Amino acid sequence: MIIGQFSARSISNQMTSIFNFSPELYFTFFLILLRVSGIFVTAPVLSSENVPRALRVYLSITCALIILSIIEAPKVPLNSTVADYFLLGFKELMVGLLLGVIPRVMFAAVNFAGTIIGFQMGLSIANVVDPQTDLQVSIIASFESILATLLFVVLDGHHIFFEAIMVSYQKVPIQGFLFTPGKIEFLLRIMGNLVIIGVKLGSPIIISMLLANVIMGFMARSIPQMNVFIVGFPFTIGLGLILIIIGIPHMVDALTELYGAFGRQTMQILDLMAR
Numbered sequence: 362m363i364i365g366q367f368s369a370r371s372i373s374n375q376m377t378s379i380f381n382f383s384p385e386l387y388f389t390f391f392l393i394l395l396r397v398s399g400i401f402v403t404a405p406v407l408s409s410e411n412v413p414r415a416l417r418v419y420l421s422i423t424c425a426l427i428i429l430s431i432i433e434a435p436k437v438p439l440n441s442t443v444a445d446y447f448l449l450g451f452k453e454l455m456v457g458l459l460l461g462v463i464p465r466v467m468f469a470a471v472n473f474a475g476t477i478i479g480f481q482m483g484l485s486i487a488n489v490v491d492p493q494t495d496l497q498v499s500i501i502a503s504f505e506s507i508l509a510t511l512l513f514v515v516l517d518g519h520h521i522f523f524e525a526i527m528v529s530y531q532k533v534p535i536q537g538f539l540f541t542p543g544k545i546e547f548l549l550r551i552m553g554n555l556v557i558i559g560v561k562l563g564s565p566i567i568i569s570m571l572l573a574n575v576i577m578g579f580m581a582r583s584i585p586q587m588n589v590f591i592v593g594f595p596f597t598i599g600l601g602l603i604l605i606i607i608g609i610p611h612m613v614d615a616l617t618e619l620y621g622a623f624g625r626q627t628m629q630i631l632d633l634m635a636r
Contacts (some may be wrong), residue, residue: 382395388446390425393453399454404522405467405468408426444526449535455534466508467619468513470562484500508609508612525631570597
């Protein structure tokens with residue numbers, strides 16, 4: 362691990378330099394803090410509303426201090442204009458936001474799949490508060506979001522964020538990020554995958570529920586005396602719950618494979634930002 366390569370002496374020396382009040386060093390620390398804060402704003406688990414904001418601020422500052430003691434950060438000259446400082450800070454914040462957007466898209470896809478399944482089951486009005494976003498979502502979407510979060514933590518997915526921060530300073534050093542059309546196209550392609558991934562995750566249950574609704578429609582035409590609403594709602598909800606229970610192992614396998622690609626995609630976006 363890259364994080365394990367630094368020593369207590371290097372941190373002590375860097376802290377001594379900080380307390381000696383070097384304006385360039387303070388501004389470099391501020392730029393590092395912006396990049397780290399960008400990840401804490403967008404990355405799942407770390408950006409959850411259940412995590413106190415004071416704790417997130419403390420973790421961001423702690424990570425920034427550790428990174429400052431490890432990397433060979435160039436000292437930013439203090440003779441530039443205010444616009445240059447603003448642009449430089451905005452670029453560092455964008456790097457952090459982009460590093461956290463890939464797993465955020467994965468979690469959004471899981472939420473999207475749960476929302477479609479809940480709608481097909483007739484639970485579109487049964488909403489609960491999502492602990493990740495503190496918003497009203499479908500109860501099925503909330504269940505799958507919690508399952509995805511637990512699996513993400515069990516597989517040490519949150520460790521990838523800290524590794525990505527360190528690697529980012531090797532591939533995209535301070536003042537090294539540039540906006541190009543290729544980066545925008547890559548982000549749009551990632552966002553487009555949200556719908557595709559969500560449909561793939563929920564497609565077995567979605568198709569099964571669609572066939573169940575078609576069958577209920579034929580039964581309503583064949584047996585006019587049957588009240589399709591009284592029979593249909595318990596049937597679709599019960600069938601949906603059974604399919605969800607049966608499909609949990611397959612959902613776990615799909616999420617494990619999805620998280621396995623998370624590390625590779627993070628390296629891809631770092632390589633893209635380095636160009």
